Amino acid sequence: AQSVAQPEDQVNVAEGNPLTVKCTYSVSGNPYLFWYVQYPNRGLQFLLKYITGDNLVKGSYGFEAEFNKSQTSFHLKKPSALVSDSALYFCAVLQTGANNLFFGTGTRLTVIP
Amino acid sequence: DTGVSQNPRHKITKRGQNVTFRCDPISEHNRLYWYRQTLGQGPEFLTYFQNEAQLEKSRLLSDRFSAERPKGSFSTLEIQRTEQGDSAMYLCASSLGQGGGNQPQHFGDGTRLSIL
Numbered sequence: 001a002q003s004v005a006q007p008e009d010q011v012n013v014a015e016g017n018p019l020t021v022k023c024t025y026s027v028s029g030n031p032y033l034f035w036y037v038q039y040p041n042r043g044l045q046f047l048l049k050y051i052t053g054d055n056l057v058k059g060s061y062g063f064e065a066e067f068n069k070s071q072t073s074f075h076l077k078k079p080s081a082l083v084s085d086s087a088l089y090f091c092a093v094l095q096t097g098a099n100n101l102f103f104g105t106g107t108r109l110t111v112i113p
Numbered sequence: 114d115t116g117v118s119q120n121p122r123h124k125i126t127k128r129g130q131n132v133t134f135r136c137d138p139i140s141e142h143n144r145l146y147w148y149r150q151t152l153g154q155g156p157e158f159l160t161y162f163q164n165e166a167q168l169e170k171s172r173l174l175s176d177r178f179s180a181e182r183p184k185g186s187f188s189t190l191e192i193q194r195t196e197q198g199d200s201a202m203y204l205c206a207s208s209l210g211q212g213g214g215n216q217p218q219h220f221g222d223g224t225r226l227s228i229l
Binding site for chain 2: 004032034036041042043044045046049051090092094099100101102103104105106
């Protein structure tokens with residue numbers, strides 16, 4: 001069985017400060033990991049993915065994520081938060097051989113001006 | 114570059130009525146997915162097509178739900194005899210690929226269904 005945990009429902013950060021949104025996963029075999037962002041009344045926008053290779057993955061809008069196999073984590077990071085980054089962030093895992101993404105429950109990020 | 118398009122954006126209907134949603138994927142994408150998202154939750158997988166073939170269905174997809182992708186392009190999701198619990202955002206996504214399916218899925222803006 002696969003699972004994704006986003007332990008924080010809400011993350012608040014001051015504009016210009018670094019941000020981290022946490023994600024841990026459980027899956028059989030090697031995971032494919034994704035981060036998506038959702039703005040109000042919109043669908044999900046793809047930010048970045050980890051398939052294999054370098055543990056630090058760079059994505060859209062200055063976001064990056066670090067894959068840590070021993071801690072089964074894939075935390076999303078950004079060096080300097082913008083007010084426009086305020087949104088709902090979802091971590092998702094794709095089990096090898098599966099076709100559907102399995103999502104966490106989401107973390108609401110609020111960047112305070 | 115046109116993204117995934119879903120219609121209608123909002124649907125309000127009475128309990129017991131049938132509803133149909135449409136999804137137009139990114140044109141070159143051969144894979145199409147339907148998800149359901151309720152308030153405060155992440156999207157949950159419903160079903161998946163590769164070209165016109167429906168290859169996987171979730172247990173969430175009761176016999177009141179049916180999805181088609183007749184020519185391997187657009188897809189429809191029909192819910193018959195709607196129930197209160199069907200109220201949710203229905204999301205469509207598409208991706209390109211064969212085999213492992215690790216290409217990013219691109220989502221539409223969804224159809225929000227409200228059952229009165």
